[in-house]
Amino acid sequence: MSSRSDDDQSTNELRGRRAFLGAVTAGVGLAATGVAPVQAGSPPVQFPGDRMTFGGGGSAAGAVNRSEVDLFDCEVDGHLPDDLDGAFFRVGPDPQYPKSDKYARDIVFDGEGHVSMFRISGGHVDYKTRYARTQRWKAQHAARRSLFGMYRNPTTDDPSVAGLSRGTANTQLxxxxxxxxxxxxxxxxxxxxxxxLATTDDYYTFGGGFKSLTHTAHPKIDPLTGEYISFGYEAKGLASDDIYIFSTDKHGTVNWETWIKAPYAGMIHDFAVTQKHIAFFVIPMATNVERIRAGAVHFAYDSTLPSYMGVVRRGGDGKDIRWFTGQQLMCTHVMGAWSDGEMVYVDMDGGEANQFPFFPNLYEPFDFQKAAGRVRRFKMNLANKRSKSYEVETLYPEVTGALARQDDRFHTLPYRYGFLNLFGPAGGGWAMFDHQKKLAKVFAPGADVNLAEATFVPRNSAAGEGDGYLIGVADHKSENGRSDLILVDTQHIDAGPIARVKMPYRVVGQVHGFWVPAAQLPQMPV
Ligand SMILES: [Fe+2]
Structure with missing residues (x-):
């Protein structure tokens, strides 16, 4: 448990929300849920005046929106390329109801997932948002109040929801x-x-072939085969050290699965997939059943634990798993990864200590300097059978940020270009790295703007790696948070947006986003 006082913890949690979220956003079937209908005379929810006390996301996240929207033909300033045709999907936490007073300051990542789509075609943009109708959303909708307690701690829930999925579907799509x-x-x-954006399955198991209780927010798609590769950690239940790894063919049928054991039950937010290998970075953001039984938030940062990179062969039985350790780091997102023979390379953004102030440190105060994220290149040599250490190199040490991305068409392959969200007192930015030239170019819109994650959009289906646009949401502090969807040309990233979709309000918050070319989408009914 934390050695800090409650006041210290509360203060740090608030500071952490502001710092982190500056980067991150800057007909219900009762029978299906098994939840009794709301009783006549149930009191209306008392909505808090202080949006920071909403629980599971507050005004700091720009996330208390609660309105599902259809906006046809948005205002466009500048010129959207005529041949840009596709959908930009994004998701983030948007609390459906405020939590009970006891959990009013729960972490920002426990709000219900609100999905939005910018459908871009022929220079026009239509905007649509819908909540993911999770089991949790449906139960709370029926009861007209919050029923779930603290982030990833079911001991804090209302007894009426026992057995329902706690998933919020709020992280990535x-x-x-x-x-x-x-x-x-x-x-x-x-x-x-x-x-x-209608929910078609509130507990999707890939036709029953998927065996884990959990599923990462960061699967990968092999561009050569169309396979979907993914995993779940704490896969056999809360605080379990089990990792489930699986892949599906391009039709979503599970074609490989295996189980491995982690060194301890630590957070594994993202993972790396190459053409030959899969790698997991286990960080000292750890949990155990005692924490959960005590009603604490799921994770705490235990600086006495090593960080580990586990490497396993794709398609194998998992018995070849090797765990490498080295400099203790907290890395969350993978920028890119590849195998070169028996060498495995994994690029992640990460800091030298806890990056999430909303999860307590067990032994020391939160250190904002050490929390700063930089691009870290991990190298594991599988040819050396005795090696138990990874090498790690910090790339572009002058550039700090989070939410690393790449041209997603290069998942599993050697890659050249990466992207990172930058943040700081002078305002945020998007960085584009050219690993071949060891260069970073930056789009910096100034201190008035909070930028959400950058998502790469290929210029067209024949475009080379990194040739296209960065798309994402920019919120303007001076306009009460009003949002633009902006498009930046990667050939001239420092020139700023070539087009802005001017939204009349602040759009729902975002953790991550995903671009789908129109050619991959079903045809819109006429
Ligand atoms: Fe993520």
Missing amino acids: FYHHGKLLVYKEDSPPVAMDPLT
């Missing part, structure tokens, strides 16, 4: 085998229709 899959790493995906 992917489009594969015709389904928009929406993720929270504590639960299986939720499937949505990619055109209507």
Whole structure:
């Protein structure tokens, strides 16, 4: 448990929300849920005046929106390329109801997942948002109040929801085998229709072939085979050290699975997939059943634990797993990864200590300097059978940020270009790295703007790696948070946006986003 006082913890949690979220955003079937209908005379929810006390996301996240929107033909300033045709999907936490007073300051990542889509075609943009109808959303909708307690701690829930999935589907989404899959790493995906955003399955198991209780928010797609490769950690239950790894063919049928054991039950937010290998970075953001039984938040940062990179062969039985350790780091997102013979390279963003102030440190105060994220290149030599250490190199040490991405068409392959969200007192930015030239170029919109994650959009289906646009949401502090969707040309990233979709309000918050070319989407009914 934390050695800090409650006041210290509360203060740090608030500071942490502001710092981190500056980067991150800057007909219900009762029978299906098994939840009794709301009793006549149930008191209306007392909505808090202080939006920071909403629990599971507050005004700091720009996330208390609660309104599902259809906005046809948005205002466009500048010129959207005529041949840009596709959908930009994004998701983030948007609390459906404020939590009870006891959990009013729960972490920002426990709000219900609100999915939005910017459908871009012929210079026009239509905007649509829908909540993911998770089991949790449906139960709370029926009861007209919050029923779930603290982030990833079911001992804090209302007894009426025992046995329901706690998944919020608020972290990331992917489009594969015709389904928009929406993720929270504590639960299986939720499937949505990619055109209507109607939820089609609140507990998606890939036709029953998926065996884990959890599924990462960061699967990968092999561009050479169309396979979907993914995993779940704490896969056999809360605080378990089990990792489930699986892949599906391009039709979503599970074609490989295996189980491995982690060194301890630590967070594994993302993972790396190459053509030959899969790698997991286990960080000292750890949990155990005692924490959960005590009603604490799921994770705490235990600086006495090593960080480990585990490497396993793709398609194998998992018995070849090797765990490498070295400099203790907290890395969350993978920028890119590849294998060169028996060498495995994994690029991640990360800091030298806890990066999430909303999860307590067990032994020391939160250190904002050490929390700064930089691009770290891990190298594991599988040819050396005795090696138990990874090498790690810090790339572009002058550039700090989070939410690393790449041209997603280069998942599993050697890659040249990476992207990172930058943040700081002078305002945020998007960086584009050219690893071949060891150069970083930056788009910096100034201190008035909070930028959400950058997602890469290929210029067209024949475009080379990194040739296209960065797309994402920019919120303007001076305009009460009003949002633009902006498009930046990667050939001239420092020139700023070539087009802005001017939204009349602040759009729902975002953790991650995903671009789908129109050619991959179902045809819109006429
Ligand atoms: Fe993530």
